[in-house]
Amino acid sequence: MGEVGVVLAMLLAVVASAYLVRVLPAVLPIPLPLPLVQIGLGAAIAGFGWHPVRLEPHIFFLLFLPPLLFLDGWRIPKVGLFRDKGVILELALGLVLFTVVGAGFLIQWLVPALPLPVCFALAAILAPTDPVAVSSIAARVPIPPRLMHILEGESLLNDASGLVCFRFAVAAAMTGVFSLGSATLTFLWLAFAGVATGILLTLGMASLQRLLGARFGDEPGASILLNLLLPFGAYLAAEHLGASGILAAVAAGITMSYVELGGRALATTRVRRNVVWDTVQFALNGVMFVLLGEQLPDIVRAALQSPDLAVPRDPWWLIRTALAISAGLILLRFAWVWVSLRLSNYAARRQGREGVRMDKRLLLAMSLAGVRGAITLAGILTLPLALPGGAPFPGRDLAIFLASAVIVVSLTVASIGLPRVLRGLELPPETAIDAEEDRARQAALLAALGAIDAAGRPAPVDEKDADLHASAAEQVRGLYQHRLGGVMPGSDPARVRVAEQAERHYRLAALAAERKVLLAMARRREISDETARKLLREIDLVEARYR
Structure with a gap:
């Protein structure tokens, strides 16, 4: 099958996964998260013997990550992001460094034949959590809002620190030289230049769009297309400057959310843009995990057959090693969260501020929610094929397998463990959010x-x-x-909610009757299809408010 056929097959797999994830709970004892279903469908595509997709990591980074990270930055609640900035930075910076050191030595102990710099490189690329995977899990698990805001903020900001550590670990493996001062300066440049690029490009685009709209009028199609191109522009501009394209895309999304507060976009533009972005997000998320599943058979085969390391070629040894690394990452995360939150709360109490109050079950949930995903996969595939002298890069195939296995294990553990940890957990109601909504x-x-x-x-x-x-x-x-x-x-809040539910019930019943009559009239050709589409769109927009 040609490349176009494989791409179409993967898109069909994404569509099928949306229905399978709703059907499987009826036949399985536990619900499977959507990413795991998509990985399985990708492996099934590879099982048919079709020509595998050659996954170029740089193309993967460019096509998939900028729009998804841009959208996450755009939609993440900013109040929660800035309210818990101390905790988020501790996780995004401190936890990454802690994981690189701890997991690096753990991997060295589990696989003594793997050089220490390669162990640190694998640990560094396993350190960042993935916002796409976290969001996929959260869609089916009732994670408390404040905990979800912290997880989203962490996963948006820890990519730069993890990728910088990965870059320097690979350089040390290639040259045998490591400079802490150089690594620190590089990190600062990647972070600050990347964020500045995303902010400036977004503000410039918004100003240009505002000038063009004031002079020539606003065209929704062109505005939406420009919005779709923005994350790619921010990513490429930052990479051209040697900065972090990932942070540029995130910063562009966060800045775009503030640009939107100007209220200059037309209502029709906002409605259409949300629909387009939802479709893009669903398609890219799905294809990304289907691609991982499609690559898995070749990854496992290479790990079993590669002769570059003197390690056991037993599938069970590979599985045990991957499970041990996954368990180590969870324990390292739990230890860091346990200590850092207590230190943060102690400092907050001394300053008269309220800290993040979390019991042991929420701490365990936070540890299990450290899901790995696309960034880990794309990053590990950038490992060089050979050393400067021409010798094969030591343990490349094994590192790729272990990273891929940890992605699957983290998704599985989160989807199984989080519902059980959070089940029956009584949390204080989000009264502040309800009061804020009522005031607005x-x-x-x-x-x-x-x-x-x-x-x-x-x-x-x-x-x-x-x-x-x-x-x-x-x-x-x-x-x-x-x-x-x-x-x-x-x-009375209770009576208000009852009234809202009653209004929603009767409104939806009335709208359904309107739609039924219009469709019947269109089928009988009593009205034109153009008139039917216009009236049905009006009904759909009203119904969207109540849905």
């Missing part, structure tokens, strides 16, 4: 009522239609007053 709703509704009163009748208007305008204004005012009654101070 009340302010928006009061502004809407004031705008109705100030709008007056459109000019010119026929006096004989004055009663129609008055009736329309009163109808709209009544709708807003009904919604305002649910969020006024002193309203």
